[in-house]
Amino acid sequence: MADLEAIPARNESIDLLVSEFVFEHFERPQKVIAECTRVLRPGGELVFLTINKNSLPGRITAWTPHGFHRWINRIRPIEVDEADVFPTFYRLNTYARISRLFEQHGLEQVEFRFLEASFPYVEFSPLLYRLGCIFNRFLLRHEALRGMRTALLGVYRKSVR
Numbered sequence: 231m232a233d234l235e236a237i238p239a240r241n242e243s244i245d246l247l248v249s250e251f252v253f254e255h256f257e258r259p260q261k262v263i264a265e266c267t268r269v270l271r272p273g274g275e276l277v278f279l280t281i282n283k284n285s286l287p288g289r290i291t292a293w294t295p296h297g298f299h300r301w302i303n304r305i306r307p308i309e310v311d312e313a314d315v316f317p318t319f320y321r322l323n324t325y326a327r328i329s330r331l332f333e334q335h336g337l338e339q340v341e342f343r344f345l346e347a348s349f350p351y352v353e354f355s356p357l358l359y360r361l362g363c364i365f366n367r368f369l370l371r372h373e374a375l376r377g378m379r380t381a382l383l384g385v386y387r388k389s390v391r
């Protein structure tokens with residue numbers, strides 16, 4: 231595992247960086263994105279999937295303390311190692327924040343989507359899970375509410391100078 235604020239790679243040596251549900255854990259996203267830009271070759275891409283802070287699950291997890299997240303993971307039917315429950319900061323988890331920061335670092339948007347996902351953290355409660363599924367269907371039927379969908383998927387490319 232590498233420190234994303236100091237990626238052990240040469241300047242402009244990587245064609246593709248992929249991040250899956252990591253952005254919410256960046257305490258200093260400016261440093262991480264600067265480092266990603268440093269190691270990407272011109273024309274290289276950064277692909278990510280992350281929680282949308284403006285979604286219902288995103289808001290709940292952003293407003294709850296880390297101890298609550300650890301507790302939820304203990305009662306879930308899927309076993310999660312305590313060491314894999316990291317603090318969340320939600321400093322790079324909105325379309326506006328991602329777009330602004332990436333543009334500042336010379337990353338151009340190739341694709342951006344708002345995706346809907348299940349509510350895995352409430353699977354211990356059949357009622358809460360069903361309510362989450364109903365809410366998901368509602369969001370998917372109303373395009374005007376896409377900004378409240380659970381996940382953000384983006385592809386950004388480093389400018390070719």
